[in-house]
Amino acid sequence: xxxxxxxxxxxxxxxxxxxxxxxxxxxxxxxxxxxxxxxxxxxxxxxxxxxxxxxxxxxxxxxxxxxxxxxxxxxxxxxxxxxxxxxxxxxxxxxxxxxxxxxxxxxxxxxxxxxxxxxxxxxxxxxxxxxxxxxxxxxxxxxxxxxxxxxxxxxxxxxxxxxxxxxxxxxxxxxxxxxxxxxxxxxxxxxxxxxxxxxxxxxxxxxxxxxxxxxxxxxxxxxxxxxxxxxxxxxxxxxxxxxxxxxxxxxxxxxxxxxxxxxxxxxxxxxxxxxxxxxx
Amino acid sequence: xxxxxxxxxxxxxxxxxxxxxxxxxxxxxxxxxxxxxxxxxxxxxxxxxxxxxxxxxxxxxxxxxxxxxxxxxxxxxxxxxxxxxxxxxxxxxxxxxxxxxxxxxxxxxxxxxxxxxxxxxxxxxxxxxxxxxxxxxxxxxxxxxxxxxxxxxxxxxxxxxxxxxxxxxxxxxxxxxxxxxxxxxxxxxxxxxxxxxxxxxxxxxxxxxxxxxxxxxxxxxxxxxxxxxxxxxxxxxxxxxxxxxxxxxxxxxxxxxxxxxxxxxxxxxxxxxxxxxxxxxxxxxxxxxxxxxxxxxxxxxxxxxxxxxxxxxxxxxxxxxxxxxxxxxxxxxxxxxxxxxxxxxxxxxxxxxxxxxxxxxxxxx
Numbered sequence: 001x002x003x004x005x006x007x008x009x010x011x012x013x014x015x016x017x018x019x020x021x022x023x024x025x026x027x028x029x030x031x032x033x034x035x036x037x038x039x040x041x042x043x044x045x046x047x048x049x050x051x052x053x054x055x056x057x058x059x060x061x062x063x064x065x066x067x068x069x070x071x072x073x074x075x076x077x078x079x080x081x082x083x084x085x086x087x088x089x090x091x092x093x094x095x096x097x098x099x100x101x102x103x104x105x106x107x108x109x110x111x112x113x114x115x116x117x118x119x120x121x122x123x124x125x126x127x128x129x130x131x132x133x134x135x136x137x138x139x140x141x142x143x144x145x146x147x148x149x150x151x152x153x154x155x156x157x158x159x160x161x162x163x164x165x166x167x168x169x170x171x172x173x174x175x176x177x178x179x180x181x182x183x184x185x186x187x188x189x190x191x192x193x194x195x196x197x198x199x200x201x202x203x204x205x206x207x208x209x210x211x212x213x214x215x216x217x218x219x220x221x222x223x224x225x226x227x228x229x230x231x232x233x234x235x236x237x238x239x240x241x242x243x244x245x246x247x248x249x250x251x252x253x254x255x256x257x258x259x260x261x262x263x264x265x266x267x268x269x270x271x272x273x274x275x276x277x278x279x280x
Numbered sequence: 281x282x283x284x285x286x287x288x289x290x291x292x293x294x295x296x297x298x299x300x301x302x303x304x305x306x307x308x309x310x311x312x313x314x315x316x317x318x319x320x321x322x323x324x325x326x327x328x329x330x331x332x333x334x335x336x337x338x339x340x341x342x343x344x345x346x347x348x349x350x351x352x353x354x355x356x357x358x359x360x361x362x363x364x365x366x367x368x369x370x371x372x373x374x375x376x377x378x379x380x381x382x383x384x385x386x387x388x389x390x391x392x393x394x395x396x397x398x399x400x401x402x403x404x405x406x407x408x409x410x411x412x413x414x415x416x417x418x419x420x421x422x423x424x425x426x427x428x429x430x431x432x433x434x435x436x437x438x439x440x441x442x443x444x445x446x447x448x449x450x451x452x453x454x455x456x457x458x459x460x461x462x463x464x465x466x467x468x469x470x471x472x473x474x475x476x477x478x479x480x481x482x483x484x485x486x487x488x489x490x491x492x493x494x495x496x497x498x499x500x501x502x503x504x505x506x507x508x509x510x511x512x513x514x515x516x517x518x519x520x521x522x523x524x525x526x527x528x529x530x531x532x533x534x535x536x537x538x539x540x541x542x543x544x545x546x547x548x549x550x551x552x553x554x555x556x557x558x559x560x561x562x563x564x565x566x567x568x569x570x571x572x573x574x575x576x577x578x579x580x581x582x583x584x585x586x587x588x589x590x591x592x593x594x595x596x597x598x599x600x601x602x603x604x605x606x607x608x609x610x611x612x613x614x615x616x617x618x619x620x621x622x623x624x625x626x627x628x629x630x631x632x633x634x635x636x637x638x639x640x641x642x643x644x645x
Contacts, residue, residue, distance in 0.1 A: 056542055074546045086539035090561040099557060100547035153547070 001068050002029030003189060004053070004157055009062035011048055022048045024215040026062070028208060030157075035183055035190045037200035038218075039248065040210030046193040047083070049210070050161040053191060054080045066157065076104055079150030080159040083166065085142040087134040093145045094130040097121055097152050104153060120152040121145070123185070124178060140171035144178070151186065160192040164199065173232065176202055180229070197248050201241060202230055207248060211255045219255065222248055346611035351618070354611035362430035372425040383417035386410075429592060435619060438593035441510055442582045442627075445517025446575050452518065453525035453574070454567060458559060460526075461533020478523040482516055482581040486588055489515045509591035516585045521578035525570035532566025533559055565639040572631035579624050594620055 006028045012021040022045040030036050040046050051057040052064055055074040064071045066078070087096050097117040105113055121127055124144040134142050143163055150158060160179070164172045180203055183190060194200055200207045201224055209219040226240060235241045328348045335345040346354070387410050394406035429437065460467040493512040501507070540562060544554050560567075586595025594616055601612045 054546060056545060074548060076548060078546075080546050082539055082542070084539055086537075086543045088540060088543070088558060088561070091557070099543075099549070099553075103547060103549050103553055 001065075003032040003034075003067060004028075004030040004191070005063075005065050006052075007063045007065075009052065009059045009064060011045070011052060011057065011059050020214050022214060022216060023052075023059075024217050026217055028218060030189060030191060032156075032189055033187055034206065035192070035204045037192045037194055037204035037207045038210055039194060039197060039200050039207055039252065040216065041212045041252070042195060044210045044212045045214075045216040046195075046210060047161055050080065050159050050191070050193050053157075053159050054078055076100075076153050077155055078157045078159055079153050079155035081143070081146050081150050081161065081163045083162040085134070085139075085146045085166075087142055087145055087149075089134050092131045092133055093121060093126060093137065093148075094118065096134070096145055097149045100149065100153050117148075117152055120148040123151065123182065124148045138171070139167050140175055143167065143175060147179075147182070151182070151188075155188070157189045157191065160190065160194075162193055162195065165195065172199075176232075179203060184229075197245055197252075200224075201226070201244055201248070202232060202235065209248065209252055209255070219251055222251075340610065342605055342609050343607055346614060350611045351614045354608055355615045355618075357608075358431040358612070358615060362432045365427050365430050368427070369425045376420060376423060379420050380417050383413050383420060386413040387417065431597065431615075434592065434594050434597045435623070437510075438582060438586065438595070439623070441513045441586075441591075441593055442517055442575070442578050444510070445514040445582065446521060446571075446578050448514060448518035449522035449574055449578065450525060450571060453522040453570070454529050457526045457529025457567070457570075458533055458555060458563075461530040461563070462555075462559065467530065474523065474526065477519075478527075480520075482520045482584050483588060485519050486512070486516050486585050489519065490589060507592075509589065512589060513582060513585050513591045513593065516589075517578040517582050520581040521574040524573035524577060525567065528566045528570025528573070529563060532563030532570075535566065536562050565635065568631070568635035568638050572628065572635055575627050575631055576624060579620070579627060583620055 006026055009023060009026045010021065011023040014020055026049065028036070028038075038046060038049060048057065052059055053071070055071050055078065058072075071078075087093075088099070091099065094114070094117055097120060098113055101108075101113045101117055105116075108116070118127065118130065121130060124147050126141060126144055126148065129137060129141060132141075134145065137145065143166075147163070163179075164175050167175065176199055179190075179192075182188075183203070192200070192203060197207075204224055207222040207224060209222070210216050211219055222244060224244065226235070226238065226244075332347045332349075335347045338345040390406045390410035390413060394403050394410060397403035397406060456470065460470055490512045493508055493515065497504070497508055497511060536559060540558050544558050549557070582593065583595040583598070585591065586593040587599045588595075590596055590599065598613050598616045601609045601616070
């Protein structure tokens with residue numbers, strides 16, 4: 001049995017009659033220490049998927065389990081980084097990180113909890129901004145506080161819900177490097193939900209495309225066999241990278257053009273033609 | 281790292297027009313400021329002129345309506361009366377202190393004589409005298425200055441009462457509001473009571489409150505911390521003013537960012553941490569908006585309650601003036617009207633300041 005496993009998971013919203021099924025028969029097995037990127041259009045149920053894994057939502061049918069034990073609610077074995085940071089604006093960076101620690105480690109001394117929080121804020125390069133309020137931090141820094149908050153709880157699985165989608169391109173790149181460094185350092189099992197193909201290939205061991213919802217389900221796995229560390233500059237000229245990128249984009253855009261799909265959601269994968277030009 | 285720190289606005293919070301004044305184009309902003317001050321001032325002067333003109337037209341059994349000047353004169357008389365009373369009070373206590381020291385000295389003398397007395401009869405006589413003087417001193421110490429409360433005393437009583445009522449209302453309404461915002465069941469349970477009791481006039485509450493307070497508060501008046509009248513006024517204020525805070529708190533708690541609720545769930549925060557770290561801070565702006573309405577409702581209710589119940593305070597002052605009608609009656613009541621209005625305005629301003637102080641900046645998370 002896999003470390004983290006979804007089996008035939010279905011999830012709908014709304015009343016029984018007018019229900020819209022977001023996820024249909026979703027199955028996924030993640031090994032311990034693996035970095036899986038779930039790639040999909042907006043509205044394809046990515047956030048629903050992460051919420052299910054986090055235990056914030058319960059599936060209508062199917063099972064979700066971690067180490068063979070079913071997930072019935074939120075737990076400290078899973079840390080989540082929200083798309084909108086979800087920091088508490090009235091608490092400093094340090095207090096935001098300490099919030100969960102104070103609860104989970106009552107037996108620790110106050111000093112130890114503080115040190116623990118500082119350690120993780122330093123890990124995300126925010127050692128200098130401990131007492132800053134979220135309002136005084138840039139988007140990238142806020143998201144790093146959010147990453148530190150999740151990591152400080154020392155979860156076995158890190159769930160990243162489009163963590164970089166609200167950031168500008170440069171900040172995004174620097175935070176991608178940071179996530180890669182944290183993966184290297186912390187050896188966590190990570191599930192990243194994203195709409196950025198390059199981000200997925202750069203960071204993940206495996207890419208799982210989510211077909212556009214409703215009734216979203218997983219497409220075939222794309223294994224990323226590129227050697228680590230992956231350097232974003234040289235990747236651009238790497239034939240294997242280009243091939244993989246084209247395959248994923250072709251698969252996703254093919255799904256989108258399918259006759260049954262008349263949704264007019266914005267293509268966030270990037271226009272395929274432009275992508276080919278860049279890679280060619 | 282490419283992330284750059286957002287510059288923070290460290291400048292102290294200032295009213296927008298002050299900020300404009302110190303920053304750009306001082307002459308232009310001075311003109312704007314003059315305009316802002318001149319218009320309301322001019323309008324007020326017009327109001328006073330119209331009042332003066334109209335006052336002479338209305339003849340009542342106490343003479344014509346008082347003009348602004350007459351009202352102002354009455355206000356200074358009331359102040360004068362207050363000062364005079366205070367002087368009398370000081371004199372009274374100075375005299376009392378003197379009297380007591382003198383009596384105590386007599387006690388000492390008598391005791392000394394008693395101890396040095398040669399015969400038993402003389403000794404007894406002086407001891408009796410000493411005891412007598414001591415008793416007199418005790419009586420003198422207990423004497424208190426009494427006069428009818430001055431106008432400023434009445435203002436102070438009213439302020440004290442409204443704050444007490446406001447405090448009771450806040451301590452009741454905020455926890456109830458938080459509960460009803462957090463629990464759908466609780467909200468459904470108390471909703472009908474809120475709907476029914478909210479529109480009840482203070483005048484209907486007052487008799488009930490007075491009777492209940494009278495029945496329950498049986499502490500001996502000489503030992504009681506509070507007077508009955510004070511408690512019944514404060515409770516009436518509380519009963520009428522807790523609703524805006526209650527409703528607003530519930531709305532504020534309901535309006536919590538869904539992300540923050542998720543954070544609380546993911547971090548497995550317990551109930552009290554949730555309330556302290558997430559629910560309270562995020563609903564604080566709503567709570568204070570409610571408190572602000574509550575305080576102004578409370579102030580209006582208090583005056584009515586004091587009038588009806590003859591409880592000390594500005595309301596009683598107005599009622600007394602109305603009852604012992606004299607040529608000064610109308611002018612004095614108008615002084616009270618202005619006092620009530622100005623205090624209400626100031627209370628509202630203070631609450632507004634508090635409200636903006638608790639609304640954290642950069643509300644986006």
